[in-house]
Amino acid sequence: MPAPLPDFLEDLGHGVYAIDTGFQRPRFDAAYLIVESGRAAFVDTGTNHAVPRLLAALDALGLARDAVDWVIPTHVHLDHAGGVGLLMDALPRARALVHPRGLRHMVDPKALWLGALAVYGDEEMQRSYGKLVPVPAERAEASHDGQVISLAGRPLLLIDAPGHARHHHVIWDQASRGWFTGDTFGLSYREFDVDGRPWALPTTTPVQFEPEPLKASLQRMLGFEPLRMYLTHYGAVGQSQAEVRQLAAELRDQIDDISALALSLRDAPDRHARLKAGLMARWQAALRDRGWSGTDAFAAEALAMDAELNAQGLAVWLDRPAR
Incomplete structure (x- = not known):
């Protein structure tokens, strides 16, 4: 009998799993894991603070770090993409697939940080998001x-x-x-x-x-x-x-x-x-x-x-x- 999934991981069927990233409050912010024939893709990541849960989701499903082929933020707002760079550091074979208007912000997140800072302020940025990690340019590509x-x-x-x-x-x-x-x-x-x-x-x-x-x-x-x-x-x-x-x-x-x-x-x-x-x-x-x-x-x-x-x-x- 398989072990029960951790509380933050929900099986939605069809090889799709919702991961509660823990941002703000329970069941407020989800990342998704799609699993097919032993390969995996993340859609959205939450913030840096969510990355341990995303990696734990792989562990719970018996997936190795190198089983992840894609990390796909829907857009580069930080509650969706703030953890992309840090997550990519742990996934040796994954590529980031980013909207062409957002790609540069994943490779060099300084402007993204400053824009969010203007909205949320420094204290909230430090508490909720943490330092943004750039994605290596050679591991990122623009969608079309x-x-x-x-x-x-x-x-x-x-x-x-x-x-x-x-x-x-x-x-x-x-x-x-x-x-x-x-x-x-x-x-x-x-x-x-x-x-x-x-x-x-x-x-x-x-x-x-x-x-x-x-x-x-x-x-x-x-x-x-x-x-x-x-x-x-x-x-x-x-x-x-x-x-x-x-x-x-x-x-x-x-x-x-x-x-x-x-x-x-x-x-x-x-x-x-x-x-x-x-x-x-x-x-x-x-x-x-x-x-x-x-x-x-x-x-x-x-x-x-x-x-x-x-x-x-x-x-x-x-x-x-x-x-």
Whole structure:
């Protein structure tokens, strides 16, 4: 009888495993491990602090370090890619596959660090992320739209998926009929499930939120008739094409709604505070409407960071000259 998996490792079927990276709180930030015929690929890594768990996941599944062929961050925000360099140091045969707009930041992470520092501050950067480790240039390559890579004969398709960030790609796994979505399919926290039904919200964190490209990315993913979506925040959602389509429709409606909210507050002197309050009020109302039994206070605490970052991202979108 095989040994039970560690608490942070979840078998999702089809050779796909979710690893709770431990970032911020339980079941907030996932990395994924795809296993096929003894070979493996990581999709997203979490931060440097997650790397011991990622390596422990290999150990739990009986996989050697040199069984990993690919490390694929969906984009280079640090909760998705902060641990790529450190992880690569432990995986002698792995190659990093990065969106072309993000590749240079994995090879030389100084600008990435400074950009995140401006958002989070030095204390939070040290506490949550640790020192970024560069990926050797000879072990990193840029993806391209429509690229197919092979994991022991299992095809993984990458497509460009702007809207949350311009350096974002998503990965289609035909074997599971699922997308590894990073942040393109929004956030869905298990605390807010109702009778097994997930709720999702779009994420507009700084600095590249663009509503129309985001909706186009959602539509392109739906064209593959997915049965499930593997979200970094958090886990697999969708048990059928119908459920995935319903979640996508709700995300599109929310994107339009919060964009309209932002435009209505463009010149407000207290814009940031009103954006945060408007977002939180919408989320709390949506949860009540779904029959969620938790309190507004719990939702406010669990979603406080998202409200702060989404408000910042909406403000950047409002102030962008080309908008």
